[in-house]
Amino acid sequence: MKRIILAIILAVFTLNAKAGDRLSVNTKIVSLNGTVSEILVGLGLENNIIGTDVTSNYPESLKSKPKIGHYRNISAEGIIALQPDVVTGLSTEIKPELAAQLKSAGIKLVMFTQDFSPDGTRKLIKDMSAAFGGQQQAAVLIKKLDTDLAAANKLNKTATKPKVLFIYARGAGTMMVSGDNTPLNKIIQLAGGQNAVTGFNDYKPLTSEALVAANPDAILLFSSGMESLGGATGLLNVQGINQTNAGKNKKFITMEGELLTGFGPRLGQAIAELSQKLK
Known part of the structure; x- marks a missing residue:
């Protein structure tokens, strides 16, 4: 039942994100995932980030942000103490209890899904820009990603697979x-x-x-x-x-x-x- 409730909560926030919600310049964000934090920075939102999980270490400047623990053991109290407007991360990494507590505290959840593939990475960047803004920055990120992937593809064309x-x-x-x-x-x-x-x-x-x-x-x-x-x-x-x-x-x-x-x-x-x- 808890899983069903969480799925409903996350679906609502995902729909809100896709509907084109935009953040104000002063919106305070807590990120629960290192990749999500990195993309937020790439979208030009580093100054909006007021706290992150312990895996958010790139770029280097994120290391100075207040840390709230690992997603497996993050407490609602630690997040609420930072007084964020939005908590974001991956839907597979947030516990139902935590999602319910944050919602009760009036904190918006904007969660994303991640597929471990190049297409999945492109989609995550696009989904995050749809939710948070920064379409131009997203296009730059994806262009750089495609260039890097093309270069990497030339390196692994070998007959043997170790x-x-x-x-x-x-x-x-x-x-x-x-x-x-x-x-x-x-x-x-x-x-x-x-x-x-x-x-x-x-x-x-x-x-x-x-x-x-x-x-x-x-x-x-x-x-x-x-x-x-x-x-x-x-x-x-x-x-x-x-x-x-x-x-x-x-x-x-x-x-x-x-x-x-x-x-x-x-x-x-x-x-x-x-x-x-x-x-």
């Missing part, structure tokens, strides 16, 4: 691998690789048996994840790593997390960087 295993790590005690229907799976494919593990959705715990069976050619981690393991030496100490082609060749790739998984305006740059590192 097997890439993404490991989400927060120390050796918390290690997960990404399967189908994840942004990691999509970005690996766009960069000319193939996911080393398939047959399941989302993420699942890393096991040495599955690791050896997958035998990836390259292992991909967030830069912060590699740091949590103590670098390449720590990764090699994980059971099974040194039995894989990636471990034997020390083919370990790190990238900044928001860039790798955001599927925002820098998508072409992310694909190009991963393509180069896979070679």
Whole structure:
């Protein structure tokens, strides 16, 4: 029932956004998603942003904005304390309870859907400009995105598709691998690789048996994840790593997390960087 209520709430606000609502110059915005925050800045609305989630770190200037936590554990109280006019983010990342609390406080929700693909990125930029204004800025963002994607596409035209295993790590005690229907799976494919593990959705715990069976050619981690393991030496100490082609060749790739998984305006740059590192 809560899911149904949330869907109704979000549908209403989505319709309002598409109907052409525009913000005043003083509208105060809280963003709950890093990609959404990045696009808001690209649309010329950085000065309207009064708070963000912890993943909103690009551009660098967003790091100075008040942080309200990660979308998984954001409280209504922290948002309400900032007194925003609008809270925005992705519809899949806001809990029904939080949406109801914000609505009760008289705060408008403008939420968006995101498809992890180039077309999905273009649509998100267009949808956000329809809701917040900035059509000219949106056109500039999309033109730059298309240029970057075209350049990235030239880099990954190879006969072989290396097997890439993404490991989400927060120390050796918390290690997960990404399967189908994840942004990691999509970005690996766009960069000319193939996911080393398939047959399941989302993420699942890393096991040495599955690791050896997958035998990836390259292992991909967030830069912060590699740091949590103590670098390449720590990764090699994980059971099974040194039995894989990636471990034997020390083919370990790190990238900044928001860039790798955001599927925002820098998508072409992310694909190009991963393509180069896979070679």
